[in-house]
Structure formats: C-alpha cells, structure tokens
Amino acid sequence: MAHEIGTIQEDEGIAVQRRVADYQPPRSWRTWLIGRPLQTADAPHQAIGKIVGLAVFSSDAMSSVAYAPQELMVVLAAAGMAAIGLAIPISFAIVGLLVILTLSYEQTIHAYPGGGGAYIVARDNLGELPAQTAGAALLTDYILTVAVSISSGVAQITSALPALYPYRVEIAVVLVFFMMVLNLRGVKESGTVLALPTYFFIVLMFVTVILGLYSYLTGSLGTVVNPPPLETVLAAQAVNLFLILRAFSGGTTALTGVEAISNGIPAFREPRSRNAGITLICMAAILGGLMVGITFLAVQIGAVPSAEETVISQLARTVYDGRGLLYLATITATTLILILAANTSYAGFPRLSALMAADGFLPRQLAYRGSRLVFSRGIVALALVAALLIVAFKASVTALIPLYAIGVFLSFTLSQAGMAHRWWKSGRLKPGDELKERGSTLRLEPGWQTKIAINSVGTVMTAMVALIFATTKFRDGAWIVLLLIPVLVAAFSGVHRHYRRLAAHLSLENYGEPPRIARHRVILPISGVHQGTLAALRYARVLSDDVTAVHVSIDPVEAEKIYHKWEVWGKEVRLVILDSPYRLMIEPLLEYVEEIAAQRQPNETITIVVPQFVPRHWWANLLHTQTATWLRLALLFEPGIVVTDVPYQVE
C-alpha cells in the first residue's frame, strides 16, 4: 500500500493527490549480484572523497606509465641505442604537455562544477558539431580503453601462465563482465575495491623510482643484466624532427585518462570542484613524477625496448637486484593496474552518455539511474561493445592499439580550443559583467591573455599529436576510428532531430485543443460466439451504445452457426458477416474499418474491441492465430482509431 502524503484541494476544483509508492523491489538474483536497490534519497551518501576518487578516476592514467616510456624509447631506437638518451628531454616535454592539460582541466573543473569534460566545454564554447565530435571521440575511446587495458592485462597473465593462452578471449570477456557487475553495484563500493590495487601500484612504482634514484646518486646503479634483444619497429634512420615528434606522440599515451576526473566531478563529495581539482593535481603530479623518473632510470640502466621483456620489468630487476619478492610484487601490481584501468572507462562512459542523453543526442534511457543509482544502461552498453571488440580482435593488444589514443587527443584538442575561445570571450567582458551560459557563469578573468596562450599552445600540441597518430597508424586500424567518428556524429544528429521534432509536435504552445469527442463507434470483431466474445461484448456496450459486431467468414457453415448463436446472445447488437473469398482475416476487417473511418464525422472516434485469449502457458499462443496483435499493429498508424484488447484468461 502506498502511503499518502496529502491531498491538495485547489480552488479550481482539481484534486491532486501525492503519495509515495512504497513498492519494495523483491529480492532476486539481481540483489545477490549487484546489491539491494537504493532509494533516490540515498544518492548523496554514494559520493566519494579524494582518496577513493584518485583510485577510481586515475587507474587509466596511472597504468599508462607501464607502457608509455617504452613506446617512446622504441621509436628512438630506430636511430640507434645512443639516440635513446633523447627520451629524457622528450619525457620532460610530455610532462610539460601534462602540466598544460592539468592547468586547463583544473580551470575547467572550476568553471564547470556540474562536470565538464571535452564534450561540455566544446558544447558551450564551440557549438553543436564540435561537441558531438568530442562526444563521439570520447565514447569510442572509453570503449577502446576497456578493450585495450583488459587485453593487455590478460596478455601479462598469459605471459606468466602460457597454459591460459588459448582461453585469453574468454578470460578477457569474463573480466569485462566482472568489472561491469562491480560498477553496477555503485561507484563507492567499486571504488573501495579498486583503491587498494591502485595505491599498491603507486607505492611500488615510487619505491622503485626512489630506490633507483638513490642508487644512481650513490653511484651503485648498474646496468641491465642480460638485456633482451633490441626491437626496432621502424627502419634505421638518423635523428630528425619527425622521429622526435613520433617518439613524443608515442610517449603521450601516458596522457590518456587525464580527462576522466573532469567528467566525473558529480561523483565527488562536496565541495565537488575543489575535491576534484585537488585529485586531478595529485594525479598529474604522481603521473608526471613517475613518467620522468622511470624514463630517466630506464635510460641510465641501458634498458632495451622489447616485446620479450617490458622496460618496467628490466628496471625492477635492476633496481631490486634480480627477480626477488619486490620484483614480483611490482609485476603483479602492473598487471592489476592494467586490468583496473578499464574501470576509469566504467566511470566515464556512463556519465558522458548520460550527459549526451540528457542533451538529446543519445537515447534518453541512458540518462536514467538504475537500481543502485548508477547509469546502469551505459555500464551494460560499454561492457557489451567492449566484449564484442575483444572477441572481434581476439584480445590482441597489437591489433587494438592503432585504434586507440586518436579519440583522446581529438577531444583534448577540442577541449583546449573551447577553453581558449572561452578566455577570449571573457576578455571582451567589462569588469563586473556576467555572461550566463548553460553550464557555467562567465566573468572577466584576470590574466586571460596568459590563459589563452596556454590553451592555444595546448591546442596546437594535442592537434599535432592527433594528426601524427592518424597518419602514422592510418593503415594499421586508425582508419576505423576516423570513419566511425563521423558515423557516430551523424547518428547523434539523427537522434537529436527525432527528439526535437517530437517535442515540437507535442508542444502545447499555441495549441488549440480540438473539441470533445462527440460520437464513439465501437467495432467488435468476433471469430465465434463464446464466453470470451460475450465478455468483450459486455465491455463494448459500456464504451458506447453504437456497437457493431463483425465476423469475417471463410466458412459459410460457421457463419450460419454464429448468426444463430448471435440471435440468442447478441443482445440485439448489429452483426455484420463479411465473406472473405480469399480466406484472409485481417485485410477484409481493415477494409471495413477504413470504410467506416472514411465516412466519420470530425468529432468521431472509432474503437476496435478485440477479444483476446490469454493462455496459461506461453506455448499455447502457438495454437492460436494472433489476430488481436496483428490488428493492433495494422491500425497503429491510423489516427483516431483505438484498438482495445479485452483479455479473457482461461484458468
């Protein structure tokens, strides 16, 4: 029973009753899987603090230090081992870019306390098309992050346990759905689960780097014992600008995942912007420190980029003097963080799709919160598409990698350009003026010229990285993403057009309501005269005094029987027997209805009352022609005609 809050009796005589439905969702396998449903009022308690937030939103970014230094070094190796020393200045350049991105996003977080990733910034400052492009790029990238990180984590597992190699696709898919369930439980609980391994990884990485630097300073840091053979992915060449740029772009894979926090601001505890901003800066500091530290030490120990042994592994066994406990812990932590990196997407994808759904670019259902207050449909959609991708690419990181990162840098570019435009707008305001925008308020910003400069440099840098990615990896798979993004943008526009048109059609502005329906005709198709038909007849007579029963006859003997039964039971209601020479049931009835509809007056409505048999077992439906269903489908598109099924349950 619902309990009543109260009845508001208005002057105009309209009674409005307000009640809380205290329907208790029953316990089921879902309860067991994702926990008991939460009430909407429970929402704020689900918000997370900085410590958990760092774990939830940074595992993607953090995990990239496991492969970014190597990606950087492998390009330089084309110019010989001596050129690898260039990795150190390049890593500083990447950290420089990281600083620009962090500054920009920190500003964004404060300008957009409701959550402001590239999509929102582009939407508010650049317009609809750039916003949709940013959205498409980000959604694609979130999906790829899940596919790539899980596949890469599974690759680490199967390197350790080769017996599992034939099952890598299955393991990856199971992990994808395991993370889906974790995230369906809710961000706080999944955050708690994830905080531990993330911090485990961070601590171990810092121990490795600090110990390494200490050894370096005390002069006791040696070089890699038995380094793996050098792997060159490029033809041997001299050091030139293109090579350096390419190495730089390889290293920038460390920056994927920086976006996550700015989209996730609403998940933070109040004051949200402040907490999110601090978390972002912490993350950038850790990420930058590790990036430079690992690259510096890797160069010092003469680590060799190779597919056989990762640079991290070479560094760890050099620092820890062999494959001891700390070495194993470091490798385990790396594997874990790679798998958990997928979690960043599980936090980001549903939020972004909910945002875009609320703006009418994606199906509205993505904006509804599920039983645990998370955007369940987005989480499930992400898991399904990522699993499909893993199956299609057979969980191969090598095959997936070229699709990755273009999306991130495209969205970075759009976000930076948007912020630059924002500062320019801010610079044109008079002191004290305010410009209200959808998601934020714009005022004259002191130092807006510097900010434009920072963002412009950022725009150019990230655009360049995106371009280099797109051109150098086009044939390896980047073309898929470059094709997919415009397709997605077109789909978003289609969805948006649909919702906008619908809203215009349904709008009550300037709406002249048609007068009340004056005449109501009821047509009652019958296949026989029995208890079910009579129940429908009783109902039809409640609806209107103007009832006509119609029997479509394919058998004259049957028609005769019906006619005689109708004399007894038909309550003097008109009966039309329609002979159907082609033995069709629906079509003659439709023809008859349309004939009546064509003659109707302006304020006349027609209702077709169809007796519908409801069997006890589903299979019994196969034993009946589903006339009611087909009739409803056929008449769905006729304005002013309503089809009502009167179900008769046979127990």
Place this chain on the structure above:
Amino acid sequence: MAHEIGTIQEDEGIAVQRRVADYQPPRSWRTWLIGRPLQTADAPHQAIGKIVGLAVFSSDAMSSVAYAPQELMVVLAAAGMAAIGLAIPISFAIVGLLVILTLSYEQTIHAYPGGGGAYIVARDNLGELPAQTAGAALLTDYILTVAVSISSGVAQITSALPALYPYRVEIAVVLVFFMMVLNLRGVKESGTVLALPTYFFIVLMFVTVILGLYSYLTGSLGTVVNPPPLETVLAAQAVNLFLILRAFSGGTTALTGVEAISNGIPAFREPRSRNAGITLICMAAILGGLMVGITFLAVQIGAVPSAEETVISQLARTVYDGRGLLYLATITATTLILILAANTSYAGFPRLSALMAADGFLPRQLAYRGSRLVFSRGIVALALVAALLIVAFKASVTALIPLYAIGVFLSFTLSQAGMAHRWWKSGRLKPGDELKERGSTLRLEPGWQTKIAINSVGTVMTAMVALIFATTKFRDGAWIVLLLIPVLVAAFSGVHRHYRRLAAHLSLENYGEPPRIARHRVILPISGVHQGTLAALRYARVLSDDVTAVHVSIDPVEAEKIYHKWEVWGKEVRLVILDSPYRLMIEPLLEYVEEIAAQRQPNETITIVVPQFVPRHWWANLLHTQTATWLRLALLFEPGIVVTDVPYQVE
C-alpha cells in the same frame, strides 16, 4: 468497397448484414513466386484426374523400385551369390503383401471417401491413442521421405558430377525449397510439372523390363559385363529364416508410399473414391510388375548388389548393350524420380496435418488453406523440418535410411488392424442395419470373414516387418524414431487437451451470463502533459466520467511542472502523483492499479488508457521506454482489467 448481399431484418430487432469483402490481394513477390491468390469458390477446379493423380501420389512408391530390389539382394548375398536366386520368390511375396495392402486401401478409399489414411482408420476403429501413434508415425515418415529422396537424388547427381559433391547439402536444401514453392502454387500445377518425369521413368522402366524379358525368352540375354565387386553388409552365413525375413523386410521398402493416395482422396476429381481407387490399383500394378520384373532380370543377368554401381544401372547396360542413349535416359529418369518422390510427401504431409489439426491434435492454423487453396503452413513446415534434417545429417542417405520405413510399417499395421476390427464390427450388424461413424457409414459387409482374414494376415506381416526394422536397425538410428513417436504422441495429447479445455471454458452451455457492467473506472498513466497525453485524456473522458490520471514521479522538479500544466490542461480530472523512490515506472503503477482493483465492486471494470507514441521510423522505438507495451504484458493476466493504448502518430 465491399458489396452488400443484403440485410436481414429479424423480428427480434437484430440486424444482420451480409457482405462479400472484395478485397483484392495486391500483387507482390508472392504473386510472382506462387501465383495469384485464388478464391475459395475456385476450389473444385483445382481437383486432379487419374493421370495427374498417379504422378502426384505415386512418385514415392515408384521411385522405390530403384533401390528395393538391391536392398533385398544385398541381404541374401551374405549367404553367397547362389542364394541371390531366392530374391525372385521373395519379390513375389512382397508383391503378395502389396496386393493385400492395395486391397485393404482400396476398401478404405471407398469406406472413407473424405480421405482415409492410417490415421483416420485407426481413429475410427481403434481409438485415440492408436490414431495419434499412426499420425506421429506418418508425419515422421513424410518428413524422412523428403530428406531421404532428395539426398539420394542429389547423391546420384554428385556421382555423375563429383565437382558438386562439396555443395550437396546446399543443393539438397535448394531442391527442398524449390519443391515447397511448386507445391505452394497448388497441387494441379505442380502435378502437371511432375507428371512428365514420372511417366518418363515408368515408360523407360517398362521398356527395360520388356526388352529384357524378350531377350531372356529368345535366349539372347547375356550376363553383366565387368560387374562391380560384391558388397556384403552382413557376416557370411547360411540361408535361414531370419535372413529371408530380413531380405523380405529390405525389399518391402518398395511399399513405402502406398498410403499416399488414400490420404489424398479429396484432391481427386469427382467421383473421388472411384478415381482414387483406380489410381491406387494402377499404381500397385505398375509397382508390382516392375518389382518382380527387375528382380527377376537382375537375378538372370547375375547382377551384383554394390555401392559402386546400382543394380538398375547394371540391368540397363546389360539390356541396352552398353552405356548408350537409352542407358543414360534410364539413369536420368531414375535420378529425377528420386528427387520427385519427395513430392508425394508434399502432397501427403499437409493433408494429414490439416486432418489432425481439424481434430485438435495439431495447431488449428495447419487446417487453414493458403492463398492458393493448399495447406500452405503444412507445406512450409515440412520443408523447414526436412531441410533441417538434411543439414543435420549432411545429406547422407546412409545416415538417414535407418530412420526411414519404421514409421510407414507402423502405420500400415495400425491401418490393417483398424480395418480388421471394422469388418468384425460389420459382421455383428444385422442385415439392413447402419452404424453411423464420424467419417463413414458401416453396414453388414458380405464376405466380412474373408476381409478380416486378409487384413489380419496384413497386420501380422506389416507388424513383423516393422519389428524386424526396429530391431536390426535400432543402433543405426531407428532409436531416434522410436523415441520421437511417443514424444509426438504426448505433444498431440497436450495440444488436444488445450483445445478441449478451452472449448469447455468458453462454452455457452449452462452459462449464466453476469449482469451488465455497472461502473467503469479509467486510469490514465501520464509521463508528461503534452498533445499525446491530452488526446488520451479526451479519449478517456469519452469512456467514463470516472477518470484518474496517474504520474509516477522519479524527479520532483518534473512532477511540479506536470502539476502546474495539469491545472491548465487537465479539465479538472483527478491527478495522482506517485513518488517512486526506487525509480521504477511500471511496478508502482501496477501496485496502484491492484490497490484500486482490490476495492472494486462486483460489476466494476477498470480500463487503463495509455498514451502510446508511434514513431515514423521503427528505430525511433529504441529512443523511448516502451511503458505501454510492458504495462499491457503485466496486466494481461488480471481479470477485469483492460489496457487500451491511445496511439499518437507523429508525422
């Protein structure tokens, strides 16, 4: 526009109008494929004469002379080539059995002019369970006939053109659907197509046999040149009763297909029984003559049963002195008749399933005639199951054969037993007495004792053949059929029980009709206030003065908006706002409806009027929660509650 036949104004004041819907089915790809739809009144013109009837109903039986003599000889070969001479007396025994079967079925055809295969004879004379068993056996066998004959015909093609061997399953499936289309066009047209090859085969076989006999009598018949190596499927053994019985049962595969005509009587031109009877006798005479003739000549020329070269091929090249034109024509005709043998099933299966559907053992839809007046659903069902079987068994005749023939002989046994019982009943009648039965009239039959004797011998013989088949081929696949038949019988009973219960529930006998509905409450769930909602509100107010709008709220801001809009547009109709703390839409509404339903008076009905948005494009449905559909499904099982969708079309 329908044209009116007339209005019958009855004394009681009930007006009955009778019209012919002259809805013209539009031309479409179906017209192209199976011909223009036919009116029910066209039906008699579709009946077939004896010449076409022989072709339509006998291709199965005829085709078996292509393999039956060989099946017989291959068993005898286990006792050495000398034992093969026994084939001649055994072939006479088989013809004896054929005579018994023919006599019995000829009597059946006259006793059951409406069509009387084993199913009807068993139903009227033995009871429901034997009838269902016969039905299950026959339906199974019809399906197997299609699978076996088509596969065997394709095997002949691929022997000639080995390049096609990898595509044998595809070719077989295409042939199955080609025959389906032929039969959907209607029996007369498909009969015309089939008459030619069937008569081609009969003529060539007779030419071979007569020429062979002439050579034999003039002493110029030689022996097979280069006979293929002897193939023994059994261990070498002496001649004993079991071996002879087994050879006999192998040869009785010639008798499969004899049933077809008696089921197909309604397809014949009037006088039906006479025409069908004559056709049956013609068929038996041809079949018997060919069976004995081929076996006799095969023994004389020393033909060797072998998988490498068929006995027919050996006979043809001996009679025609090598592989000349007549030899090639004989082989081509054999291939064609094997494929067309499937057509017998396409005629028999739909008729039998229509009969069983009319008796309520199969879904009623199988008894409806399609646009070309044939039982289209039966034809399509047969094609689908046979195609599935061909795919599952990879079009292998060897794998399918053990499943085959048990069904036929089981149904023969039941039919013979039924006829024997019928004569016994007839013998107990006084002269001049009549016993009316469902499908026939029973009188004292002169010579009923002889008839009992004939049918009893037939019952024992066919039962024995069925038993020998079941035991000797049990492990090769016969177990599948022995398992399937009881499963089918159980399914038939389930269907029958459903229809019987339904009829009892709907019956108007002793039906005290409940009084007219006194109170009608309308509940109008709304998700917003817009043109669609208002259309539904207008409709709801036509239905009743007692309307309550209900809004399930998951967002207080939205609820507030709806409340204010309702003040303007709600026409003073009561509004209930149901807060849903768990953000569920359907469940709180259902709870509310059930609360109202629990309080209702005896003569009260509740209608839920749901505004349903109908998009222009199907994909737009993905952009909306299908509340109306879910609600209807959820309330389908609630007696006394009607759900009406008021569609609003957005153009």
